[in-house]
Amino acid sequence: MAFSQDYYSAPQSLNVLRRVDSRAQFQTQTAWVNLNNGGGVQYAASYGIDSGAWGTQINYSSQSDANTASYRITLMDPVFIQTMKHWYGGHRAMQFRVSVSTNGFSDLTEIVAWTNTTGDGPFEYTIATNAMYIQMDFLGTTPAQYLILQEVRAFAGAGAQIPLTAGYNLVEPATAGPISQYTGWADNPNQVIDRLHTTCLRPDGTTNAHWFILPLSRRFFLRGAASGFYHGQQWNNGIRIEVTDSASLGGGTVWQTAYYQSGALSSAMLPFDAIYAVRYVRVWCYETAWSGALCELELYAVPYHPGTVVFLK
Numbered sequence: 001m002a003f004s005q006d007y008y009s010a011p012q013s014l015n016v017l018r019r020v021d022s023r024a025q026f027q028t029q030t031a032w033v034n035l036n037n038g039g040g041v042q043y044a045a046s047y048g049i050d051s052g053a054w055g056t057q058i059n060y061s062s063q064s065d066a067n068t069a070s071y072r073i074t075l076m077d078p079v080f081i082q083t084m085k086h087w088y089g090g091h092r093a094m095q096f097r098v099s100v101s102t103n104g105f106s107d108l109t110e111i112v113a114w115t116n117t118t119g120d121g122p123f124e125y126t127i128a129t130n131a132m133y134i135q136m137d138f139l140g141t142t143p144a145q146y147l148i149l150q151e152v153r154a155f156a157g158a159g160a161q162i163p164l165t166a167g168y169n170l171v172e173p174a175t176a177g178p179i180s181q182y183t184g185w186a187d188n189p190n191q192v193i194d195r196l197h198t199t200c201l202r203p204d205g206t207t208n209a210h211w212f213i214l215p216l217s218r219r220f221f222l223r224g225a226a227s228g229f230y231h232g233q234q235w236n237n238g239i240r241i242e243v244t245d246s247a248s249l250g251g252g253t254v255w256q257t258a259y260y261q262s263g264a265l266s267s268a269m270l271p272f273d274a275i276y277a278v279r280y281v282r283v284w285c286y287e288t289a290w291s292g293a294l295c296e297l298e299l300y301a302v303p304y305h306p307g308t309v310v311f312l313k
Contacts, residue, residue, distance in 0.1 A: 007163055009174040011156040013195060016079050017049045019167045020300045024224025024271035027076040027167070030056075034070040034137070037061050045071065048149045050267035051169075052228025052295040053197045055089040055150035065094055065140035069147055073134040073154075076167075078102045081131050082157035087121040087197075089148035089231065094140030096123070100131035108135055120150070127154070150231070151197050164220070169298040171195070175217045176299065181249075184210030186290060192297040200230050205290035208237075214281040219245060220301040222278045224271040225259060230293035234266040237286035241270065243278040255282060275302060 008014050019027050030045035038061035048056040048071060060067045084098065095116055099108035112125045134154070141147050156162060164170055171177070171193045179189040184204055189212040191199040203210045225241055242255040258272040283297065 007161050008168075008172060010172055011160040011162050012082060012158040013172065014156050014162060014168055015051070015153045015195070016075070016081060016156055016168065017073060017152065017154050018051055018169050018226070018298065019076055020224060020269070021076070021167060022223065022302055024269060024300050026226075026269045029074040031072045032056070032058060032069055033072060034068055036068045037064055037066070039067065039069060047267065048152050049073065050151075050228050051197060051226060051298060052230060052267045053089070053150055053200075054229055054231045054233075054267050055148040057089075057149075058147040060141060060145040060147075063141055063143070063145045067139070067141045067145070067147070069093075069138045071136040071138070071149060071152070072105060073136075073152070075132045075134075078130045078132040080157055080160060081127040081129065081154045083124060084127055084152070084154045085122045085124045086136070086152045087123075087150040088117070089150035090120065091144060091146035091148045092117055092120060092142060093138035093147055094142055095138070097137045098125065098127070099135045099137070100127065100129060101133040102130055103133075105133050105135060108133070114139070165301045165303045167300060169195075169226075170220060170222075170301045171297070171299055175220075176214055179212050179214055182212035183207070185212070192294055195296065197228060197295045200293035200295045202290060202293050203285050203287040205288070208286050208288045210285040210287065212283055213249070214283070214297075216279050216281070219277055219279050220299075221304050222258070222272060222276050222281075222299055223302045224269065224300045226269050226298040226300070227265060227267060227294060228296035228298070229267045230295055233291070233293040234264045235285050235287055235292040235294070236264050237288070238262045239265050239270070240284040242282040242284070243276045244280050244282075245277040246279060249280060
């Protein structure tokens with residue numbers, strides 16, 4: 001079966017740090033190393049690439065221009081990275097540099113030399129090489145003894161041919177949206193598919209059943225989703241993700257629940273219980289108050305292999 005679009009139409013906007021395996025298990029690893037001056041991790045390293053604004057944080061014993069930290073990112077396999085960006089969350093490093101490798105952290109090549117910072121960013125820089133191991137070194141903290149790395153993103157080149165089923169976020173303008181059917185929100189739901197962690201969607205508090213429907217450009221076989229929230233935010237009463245393979249929507253549309261969580265939801269991977277054939281996705285939020293800022297919703301597609309996978313109907 002051939003489709004008109006099997007590859008990302010705008011790979012230069014595809015964040016290659018966000019990738020899952022065939023079971024929608026997140027595969028990018030992160031870690032903090034080389035901390036000094038009593039430095040300790042308050043918010044986990046994974047928050048630095050969670051697609052939301054919930055940053056990873058280091059607390060030192062005191063503010064100093066000699067405070068050090070290295071943020072390590074390990075990808076599933078080597079990938080060509082054209083550019084990278086990162087943001088701070090009010091407490092930043094005074095300088096940073098970036099090194100990469102395809103062989104391990106003991107064989108790094110400096111790509112971005114030590115660079116002074118002003119403000120929270122974004123700081124954007126060219127990588128233009130294959131990388132599997134990425135190390136970001138930070139020196140000095142200001143205005144206090146904290147370092148908050150809000151988000152790191154890495155992007156493929158404009159000419160890259162990356163399949164939509166390669167395990168990256170499926171959501172891009174050519175494949176998903178716009179969202180035009182929704183109720184109960186204080187913000188435009190399209191802000192969760194704009195691939196910007198700086199925008200968000202909040203329930204308006206007028207109901208305990210908020211929803212939106214995300215149309216896909218064609219049938220995809222989805223294995224999971226992911227949520228990225230603003231720092232400290234969550235949906236206290238969970239989430240329900242429903243899907244349908246109907247060609248159009250109407251009163252007789254049959255929806256299936258692909259994922260349900262009744263407890264608090266923050267930035268997380270949301271693996272489905274099976275692989276679903278999907279043309280529309282409906283997301284429910286059950287907050288009773290005006291709270292819980294969702295920055296991004298991601299979807300993950302897998303290849304269709306007849307006879308080797310089971311689809312729920």
